[in-house]
Amino acid sequence: MGTIKSMRIQVKRNQHFIALIPLYIFLCSILAALMLLWVINSTLVRILASIIIISSMMSFLSILKYRSVVTKNDQFLTNEKKCLSKTLEDRNTLLADLIPAIELLIKEDEAIKIASNSTLAALKMHGADTPVYDRLRQFANSFIIPMDSSISTIRGLSFSSSATARLAEIERRIPYVYEILKRVVLHTEQAALTLIENFSNIFENTDKAETDAHEALKSLSSANNSETSLDMLIRKSYDTVIGSRTVINDFLHLNRENGERVKKISELVTKSEELIIGIEDIAERSKLIAFNMAVESAKIGDKGRGFKVIVNELQRLNTQTTGFARDIMSIVKSFRIYNQELMDQWLVKSESLTEKVKDDSDQAELALNALTHSYELNGKLFRSVSESAIGVNKSMSEILQSLQFQDITRQQIEGAESFIKEIHEGILELETQFKNLGYSTGKISDSYNTIRSTYTPKLKVTSDHEIFDIIERRNR
Amino acid sequence: MNILNVDDSMTMRKIVTLALKGQGHTVLEAENGKLALDILPTQPIDAIILDINMPVMNGIEFLQAIKKLPVFTKIPIIVLTTQGEDALKDQALSLGAKAFMIKPFQKDDLLATLKKICP
Numbered sequence: 218m219g220t221i222k223s224m225r226i227q228v229k230r231n232q233h234f235i236a237l238i239p240l241y242i243f244l245c246s247i248l249a250a251l252m253l254l255w256v257i258n259s260t261l262v263r264i265l266a267s268i269i270i271i272s273s274m275m276s277f278l279s280i281l282k283y284r285s286v287v288t289k290n291d292q293f294l295t296n297e298k299k300c301l302s303k304t305l306e307d308r309n310t311l312l313a314d315l316i317p318a319i320e321l322l323i324k325e326d327e328a329i330k331i332a333s334n335s336t337l338a339a340l341k342m343h344g345a346d347t348p349v350y351d352r353l354r355q356f357a358n359s360f361i362i363p364m365d366s367s368i369s370t371i372r373g374l375s376f377s378s379s380a381t382a383r384l385a386e387i388e389r390r391i392p393y394v395y396e397i398l399k400r401v402v403l404h405t406e407q408a409a410l411t412l413i414e415n416f417s418n419i420f421e422n423t424d425k426a427e428t429d430a431h432e433a434l435k436s437l438s439s440a441n442n443s444e445t446s447l448d449m450l451i452r453k454s455y456d457t458v459i460g461s462r463t464v465i466n467d468f469l470h471l472n473r474e475n476g477e478r479v480k481k482i483s484e485l486v487t488k489s490e491e492l493i494i495g496i497e498d499i500a501e502r503s504k505l506i507a508f509n510m511a512v513e514s515a516k517i518g519d520k521g522r523g524f525k526v527i528v529n530e531l532q533r534l535n536t537q538t539t540g541f542a543r544d545i546m547s548i549v550k551s552f553r554i555y556n557q558e559l560m561d562q563w564l565v566k567s568e569s570l571t572e573k574v575k576d577d578s579d580q581a582e583l584a585l586n587a588l589t590h591s592y593e594l595n596g597k598l599f600r601s602v603s604e605s606a607i608g609v610n611k612s613m614s615e616i617l618q619s620l621q622f623q624d625i626t627r628q629q630i631e632g633a634e635s636f637i638k639e640i641h642e643g644i645l646e647l648e649t650q651f652k653n654l655g656y657s658t659g660k661i662s663d664s665y666n667t668i669r670s671t672y673t674p675k676l677k678v679t680s681d682h683e684i685f686d687i688i689e690r691r692n693r
Numbered sequence: 694m695n696i697l698n699v700d701d702s703m704t705m706r707k708i709v710t711l712a713l714k715g716q717g718h719t720v721l722e723a724e725n726g727k728l729a730l731d732i733l734p735t736q737p738i739d740a741i742i743l744d745i746n747m748p749v750m751n752g753i754e755f756l757q758a759i760k761k762l763p764v765f766t767k768i769p770i771i772v773l774t775t776q777g778e779d780a781l782k783d784q785a786l787s788l789g790a791k792a793f794m795i796k797p798f799q800k801d802d803l804l805a806t807l808k809k810i811c812p
Binding site for chain 1: 707715775800
């Protein structure tokens with residue numbers, strides 16, 4: 218903007234200078250001619266002086282023409298200033314008015330340029346090769362370049378008029394950018410802190426799990442020879458179960474042998490019964506013999522008296538034998554019944570007992586197998602927990618390293634913000650310069666509602682839509 | 694060990710605390726150099742982990758301030774920052790820092806550095 222202003226001032230100075238110089242030249246030429254007429258009394262000189270006077274008058278007249286153009290230019294510049302002032306009130310109206318004005322100004326400046334070129338052409342046509350004509354040529358030339366500059370300046374003014382409003386529009390968007398960046402920092406920080414809090418719990422629990430698993434592994438380890446270690450207890454239990462199984466097998470074997478023995482006893486008892494029956498039979502026959510002997514002894518009278526004693530004794534012996542046999546029979550029968558009952562009960566009870574003990578042993582073995590399996594699984598589990606804990610601890614370092622990028626991102630955003638801040642300050646500075654040059658922001662085309670409707674679809678994070686309310690509240 | 698962690702970022706403070714707490718250290722936190730200077734006389738501190746870019750009093754200002762306090766000059770300081778310029782590193786070390794680390798740091802590196810400066 219400073220360059221435009223200085224150019225405008227320079228154009229104005231050139232115009233004043235150009236406006237006054239023809240008068241000086243005219244006066245100087247007249248004075249020079251009069252001096253020549255007064256000093257040199259020669260016809261040739263008089264003719265020459267007259268030509269100079271006439272030429273000067275002609276130049277003066279033509280340059281007066283240019284002066285009027287310059288004056289017009291001044292008027293147009295004034296109009297332009299008025300038009301630009303109007304921009305402050307209504308940008309669109311101003312643009313509508315300004316563009317033809319600018320075009321007119323440009324046309325006028327171009328006309329001045331054309332007039333200057335015509336002067337140069339006229340001077341050339343008149344064969345003007347004297348110092349006076351050279352001066353005039355220089356004036357005309359010096360007039361052309363500022364006109365070019367003036368035209369470009371006016372075109373620049375047209376741009377500046379719309380740029381002020383655009384700058385203001387851009388400037389209005391910067392607080393939204395700040396707000397979004399602020400939210401990015403806030404949200405990433407919240408997310409990082411939540412992660413840290415949760416990881417902190419995970420790491421604490423992992424440490425605890427690792428310690429517990431280590432202790433558990435230590436107590437489970439077979440390397441630990443403690444009598445109370447689970448490994449040792451399982452081994453002992455296995456030995457006990459195997460021992461009891463051997464005892465049961467021995468017991469079953471012995472039981473079977475006893476059964477056989479009892480069976481043999483029963484057989485012997487049965488045989489004894491048969492023998493007793495035989496004894497009874499013998500006794501019955503002896504009875505009959507004794508009876509017959511008694512009859513025969515009675516027949517022989519006194520001679521058979523001694524024989525009768527023997528017969529009586531034999532009968533008594535038979536009776537005793539029969540009674541004795543019956544008693545033994547009764548005892549043997551009782552013994553057989555008892556033996557049978559004993560054998561039956563023995564077999565049933567011992568079998569059920571051994572079955573039960575065997576079942577218990579099987580159950581105990583199954584339990585021990587399950588316990589061993591569980592022991593092995595626990596060992597695996599504890600080792601796995603321990604290994605996982607080591608893995609988690611290793612991962613922790615990487616997680617902590619990754620989480621630091623939140624702080625790094627925050628600082629990167631702060632760095633970006635410093636750039637945006639400078640851009641913001643630059644825009645405000647440009648706006649001030651525009652104001653100093655007579656331009657103002659004027660009426661900004663987009664309202665807060667326009668910004669909201671334009672950018673809402675562009676903000677993909679719905680919660681970021683809050684920034685519109687925040688900025689509007691702040692500006693109110 | 695009692696370690697004072699000075700950083701304006703809450704995230705960084707929590708990360709450093711988490712990294713050190715697991716090793717049995719006690720970690721105290723300060724948001725900037727000035728608050729750290731306030732804490733120093735109230736607690737026995739064995740080491741300081743210091744950020745550079747902080748509001749109110751930055752890391753370099755803290756180092757300059759602590760240099761003037763003979764009671765605390767023996768406390769080993771690790772500078773932990775995102776700025777890795779050699780000039781800054783030289784300045785920090787010349788002001789008494791014992792180590793200079795750049796973010797993001799690795800937990801094991803921090804622990805090793807701590808062990809090195811606080812044997």
